[in-house]
Amino acid sequence: MAETTADVTQDAVVIVPGIMGSELYDTVAEKTVWGLSGVAWLLKAWTRPHGLEPLRLTPRELEGETGRIKPTQLMRHSSWTPYLQGFEPYTDLIATARGCVADPAAVLEFPYDWRLPVSVNGRLLAEAARRHLSAWRAHPAHDEARRSRVDERPARLVFVAHSMGGLVAQAALDGTHDSDLAEDTRAVLTLGTPFYGAVKAAAILNSGRGAPVPLPHRQLRSISATMPGLHDLLPRYTCVLDGDDMRHLAPGDVSGIGGNAELAQAAADFHRKQAHVTLPGHRAVAGANQATLQSLTIRDGVVAPHHHGARQHSDGAFIRDPRGRLKLYDVKGDGTVYKESAAVGPAVTPLPLQHGALASDPVALKAVAEMLRDDEHLGPPQGAPGCGLNVPDLVEAGAPWTITLGGVDSLAGVQCEVADVAGSDVQSPKLGWGDGEIMARATVNAPGLYRVTVRTIDAHTITQLVLASDPRESGGDTD
Template sequence: MTANLTQDAVVIIPGIMGSELYDTTTHKTIWGLSGVSWLLKAWTRPHGLAALHLTDDELEGKLGRIKPTQLMRHSSWTPYLQGFEPYTDLLDTVHDCVAHPAAVLEFPYDWRLPVTTNGHVLAQAARRHLTTWQQHPAHDQARRDRVDERPARLVFIAHSMGGLVTQAALDPALDSDLANDTRAVLTLGTPFYGAVKATAILNTGRGAPVPLPHQQLRSISATMPGLHALLPQYTCVINGNDIRHLTPGDVTSIGGSAELAQAAADSHRQHARVPLPGHRAVAGTNQATLQSLTIHDGVVETHQYGARQHTRGEFIRDRRGQLKFYDVKGDGTVYKESAAIGPAVTPLPLQHGAVAADRVALKAVAEILRDDEHLGPPQGAPGCGLDIPDLVEVGTPLTVTLTGVDSLAGLKGVITDVESHKSQPLKLAWGDDQIKATTTLSAPGLYRVSIRTIDTHTVTQLVLVSEPGIMQES
């Protein structure tokens, strides 16, 4: 039997913090070392991630200090953004669908930099990759095994911010023919209209004590163009009985950079007009997700609901003229309507960091590569929502809360040490009209909480467990 393999050239683009970064001046990997011990040291030491700060030269566009080396090959963790599963399963799926390993390009990039900058690099890399693959001996054989026998085109598989980088790369101003040479784009949890969680990151420590890891992320992000690129671009700031866009002045008041916010907004307006050829989107659903915010004296209050508009553009209001709010949920980071863009959308009950590793999402990847009919998720598979803290200390109870399920029947929960692979069951029970489980961990490390529902769908989230004493005053 002849294998059903694509003749196309595939480019895989990770999300923010999904690429390993190497400092060419110190000759050290500054993000992405394997091992949980490195992760704990990086986030729980005051200057553990100091090398990620952009230098004055980098802010002025003088690049080269940092070299992206490869896509993340192991589980990682970031405050607020929580855990990121490795890209190994995604890579394996793609390699199973192509005619030769040379048809696959991994595109690690310096996620600290502006989306437009990385889009420019991606456009050049994708053009070189397509040309090189079309000249490869395996390419002609792959063409002969396909019905249409056409030359290879490009297929982009992009996770999270990687979708924004892909959209920037397909701007005709960079390469007028790249979009024509692209057959399909599959985005996995891409925040096309940004994420309110980015404002919470910039506002960390305003008015409340926070753990050291969260303060470190805020410090890194304050001058990071990549984080500003994730700021919400839709109307999300509640102001009395009205709602408006986030402004550069707002960003300054909450702890970010007005200049970077304006540049990100300009980039969004420019690239939002760029169509994505053959676009299919996987959007995470059912997870509690921030969707709007209010700002009082420089302090952000986030909300798990937002306003919606009629097709004619007016916001939906009740009979008294008051704004009506809706909870459309999302993947825990990106709310559904920010990721569900395009003619074909696959909604999956997943956390953001696990979207690129889910078996149903990987099935969508295989289908789009083989150019098969995209069937979407199995019917009647709602899964559940999963809500847990992103960080706890050793000896402190960890509470897992489920949403979207109304029965204990068929539920199974486990928590697994990512490094040792040792698992222990979670005892799920009703409490405060919700299904919960509480456990206490005795050793620091990175742990994966997995919940399997009666429909056999599994939802996962990573949590970092640290030594005591990582709280610090704002």
């Protein structure tokens, strides 16, 4: 019997992570400032004053002198950030890509300094992708892989991008830096990319305004206030509820809520130019069924975010009720990016997943593998099954907190588990009904990073990471 040939692509793959998805090394201090392994580092970074001070952009860095911080690799460990919550590592995504190519040399991991503007990282990605494609075409395994494919064509590029990484890929392919790069690209798969921005970016800039917040949230606000990369994620759709109308978030609004008007304007100008860019062979995976911020109200410099937004008719007019009042809709999303911001392009697969798990969940990885192997069919939409999972981003060890499920109307077949990321401390909180929703109360005894896992009767698994702090080290007072 003849030997079965492996179903692998001859193409070159580039993996682009999301914001905070790359390890960063301080070349002056000679130490890693983001992405160390171990929960102890994570707790120290977020729950001690100035734990993340090395991430603050200096005046020289804002002027373009960006050699101090060097991105080293994609995150290999579970991580956590206030508001954005848990991020699963990229190890499974990398392994999936390597299993679909003719040789590991065909896969390029592209870490980048996510503090910087998307435009800067887009230029660096364009240069790196061109070098990678040239090197792979010259690799001995490339020609052998070509001979096993139907068309025997030379390799082209395939980008797999999570979150902000999709915006970086879009910037790399806009023709500014390499006019032939888009033509040399077969496909782009985006996982939860906020093509129209995310309200959470505004909430981060505003954290602590008007109400006390824990130390980790204050630290994130402080380092983000002058971070161009965060301003690149601000919502660009009509998201500000103003009386009985909707409008765009203006640079003046951004300054008033704690951000930087100049960075907001620069981001808006850049993304306006990107509006014409069509990603080659674009396929989008969008998170669904998770409670997600979609609009906001601003009053006296304080942001009130909402889990709903307005919709427009084809002529651009907002949909209103017979009295002329705005109709508000909750389309949900992945907990960070609302569905319509990520569901862009001719082929969209919705999955009931949280944002940080979109690049690691087995169902999402199956979509990645099918695209890399040049399968034109990603399967039926997966947005209806599963459930919504809502947990706090930060809890205190020893204090009870609530897990809430949405989109399920029965306890039958639903399982809930809370475990530390090492899997050594596992508990199964009892699910029950409360306020018309399925809920559970959980308590963890020690500080650390914990994964909440919910399995539904339709065999879907939804996860989210929660950081448990030491109550003695996580202050709640304002600056």
